[in-house]
Amino acid sequence: MKVSSVIFSSVLIFCFNAKASSSSTDKELSKTAKALFGIIPAKKAAPDKISGEQIELGRKIFFDYRLSKDGSTSCVRCHQPQYYSTDRLAQSAGFNNNKGARNAQSILNLKYQEIVHWRNDRTSIEDQALRSFTTPLSFGNSSTAEALKRFELAGYLPLFKKAFPNSENPLTLENAAVALGSYQRSLTTRAPFDQFLEGDIKAISTQARKGLKEFITVGCASCHNGTAVGGRSMQKFGVYQDYWNLTKSKDPDKGRQDVSKKDEDLYVFKVPSLRNITESAPYFHDASAKDLETAIRWMGKLQLNKDLTDDQVSSIKAFLESLKGELPKNFREAPTLSSEPHAGQEVP
Numbered sequence: 001m002k003v004s005s006v007i008f009s010s011v012l013i014f015c016f017n018a019k020a021s022s023s024s025t026d027k028e029l030s031k032t033a034k035a036l037f038g039i040i041p042a043k044k045a046a047p048d049k050i051s052g053e054q055i056e057l058g059r060k061i062f063f064d065y066r067l068s069k070d071g072s073t074s075c076v077r078c079h080q081p082q083y084y085s086t087d088r089l090a091q092s093a094g095f096n097n098n099k100g101a102r103n104a105q106s107i108l109n110l111k112y113q114e115i116v117h118w119r120n121d122r123t124s125i126e127d128q129a130l131r132s133f134t135t136p137l138s139f140g141n142s143s144t145a146e147a148l149k150r151f152e153l154a155g156y157l158p159l160f161k162k163a164f165p166n167s168e169n170p171l172t173l174e175n176a177a178v179a180l181g182s183y184q185r186s187l188t189t190r191a192p193f194d195q196f197l198e199g200d201i202k203a204i205s206t207q208a209r210k211g212l213k214e215f216i217t218v219g220c221a222s223c224h225n226g227t228a229v230g231g232r233s234m235q236k237f238g239v240y241q242d243y244w245n246l247t248k249s250k251d252p253d254k255g256r257q258d259v260s261k262k263d264e265d266l267y268v269f270k271v272p273s274l275r276n277i278t279e280s281a282p283y284f285h286d287a288s289a290k291d292l293e294t295a296i297r298w299m300g301k302l303q304l305n306k307d308l309t310d311d312q313v314s315s316i317k318a319f320l321e322s323l324k325g326e327l328p329k330n331f332r333e334a335p336t337l338s339s340e341p342h343a344g345q346e347v348p
Contacts, residue, residue, distance in 0.1 A: 026201045026209060033212060034197045038227035040109070040190040040325070051182065053163040057156075058183025060335050061176055066154045067133070067147070068095055069140030075132070075180070078104040081332050084279035085187075090287035095140030101253065102285045105272055108331075111185040113231030115270040118285045120234055121259045125184055129177040144173055151176065155338035189276055189325030196322070204322040211319030214312050219304045228273035229323060236268050237284070240305040243267065246298050247288035255285075275323050292317055 047055060061067065062075040078092040079085040085106035092104040102118050110116070110125055122128040132138040133147040141147040151157075151171060160170040163179055195203035204212075215221055224230040234256060237243045244252045256265035269285055277283075282290050289295035296316050300308040308316075 023201075027199075029209060029213060030196055030199060030201060032216070036216065036221055036225050037193075037197065037229060038112070039194045039197045040112075040188050040227060042190060042194075044186075044188070047186075050163065050165065053159075054179045054182040055186050055330075056183075056335070057159050057163040057176075058179035058181070059330055060156075060159065060337060061180055062183055063334050064154060064337055066337075067139060067150050069142075069146075069150075070095060072097070073139055075107075076334075079107050081327060084108065084189075084276045084327070085331070086280040088281065090282060094135075094137045098137050100137055103282065103287045105270075106276060106280055107184050108187050108189050108327075109228045109231075109273055109275045111188060112227035113273055115231055115234065118269050119256050119259050120270060125181040126174075126177040129180040130173055133173050133176065147173055183330075187328050187331050189327065191275065191323050191325035193319075193322040194325075205318060207315055207318040208322045209319075211315035211317065212322075214315050215319055218300065218306060218308070218312070220299070220316070223271045223303070224274050228275055230271045230275075231273040233271050234265075234268050235271050235303070236266075238267055238302050240302060243298075243302050246302060247284065247286070249286050249288045253285060274320060276325065277320050278317075278324055292320065296320075 046052075062079075065071050065074045065077075068074060073094050077094070078087050080087055085108045087104055090103055091099040091101065093099050105118065116122040116125060116128050122131070134141050134144060136142075139147065141150065148171060151160075157171050160167075160175060164170040164175050167175065192203045196209075201209075215224075223233060223235050226232045237255065242252070243249065252267070253269075254266055256268040257263070259265075278292060281292065282288070283292070283295040289298060293313050296313050297308055300306045300312075
């Protein structure tokens with residue numbers, strides 16, 4: 001867990017130059033944070049016609065329960081707009097109400113992340129989407145043919161032809177995964193923090209600026225960095241002690257080791273994005289932290305071996321509140337689906 005020398009030097013400037021004015025210190029803080037994190041831009045380039053069709057196709061797939069075997073499951077079941085793309089459950093559920101091993105992470109701002117799953121067992125957003133169509137825990141379809149039949153029953157063929165006009169066989173699960181990936185990458189949430197990074201110092205509160213300084217200087221930003229404020233690396237959960245000593249978690253999850261079978265991956269998990277973190281309780285892979293203050297305090301002890309004060313916790317929370325952005329309209333509002341027969345039925 002390293003922070004670049006340029007960040008350390010900037011931290012020294014704004015934290016230890018006693019003669020610097022409050023205004024200049026805040027400007028140095030903004031400059032440092034911009035280098036460490038990165039800005040979600042105010043405006044996005046409009047997609048070309050084909051890309052636009054793929055995004056809209058992905059949006060419909062994301063919200064469509066008819067594509068699951070029993071008509072009970074869709075992507076939005078675990079990634080609900082009212083909860084900022086989470087479901088606030090300790091264990092997210094799929095087909096036949098089967099519970100997963102971990103809680104669902106938000107898919108907002110995945111465009112700026114390099115790791116998809118808690119255990120990094122998916123190579124990309126498209127890989128995750130492709131697998132979901134035929135896994136028992138997700139949509140419940142037992143085969144590619146069964147999954148494709150549900151798309152046909154729900155009237156998707158014309159939409160696939162529009163989204164993939166150069167494909168001889170447009171209705172494939174691979175193309176469905178591409179469309180879902182395009183849609184999810186379009187879901188970004190610009191926040192007051194982005195305005196601060198652009199130089200608008202008053203875009204976030206004095207306490208939030210104080211919390212940002214704490215976030216950097218105590219070491220949080222060594223893992224939670226980049227535009228998504230995380231999502232770029234895998235780290236051991238419980239660097240300085242077994243995490244379950246604090247979290248009281250039962251049956252500790254081995255994390256990445258269950259996938260890689262390597263000793264060094266024991267209790268290693270994705271460093272989650274902290275964008276919109278105030279809206280996605282409970283926290284950690286097993287939802288063991290019920291509120292943000294507890295999560296901040298535990299992370300200080302487990303990852304940094306520091307007992308954060310109440311003032312530090314409050315300030316860091318204020319900074320994290322500045323990461324909440326507005327939901328995109330194409331996620332906030334559900335699409336209109338075709339009136340074709342329900343696809344959640346036995347496939348002939």
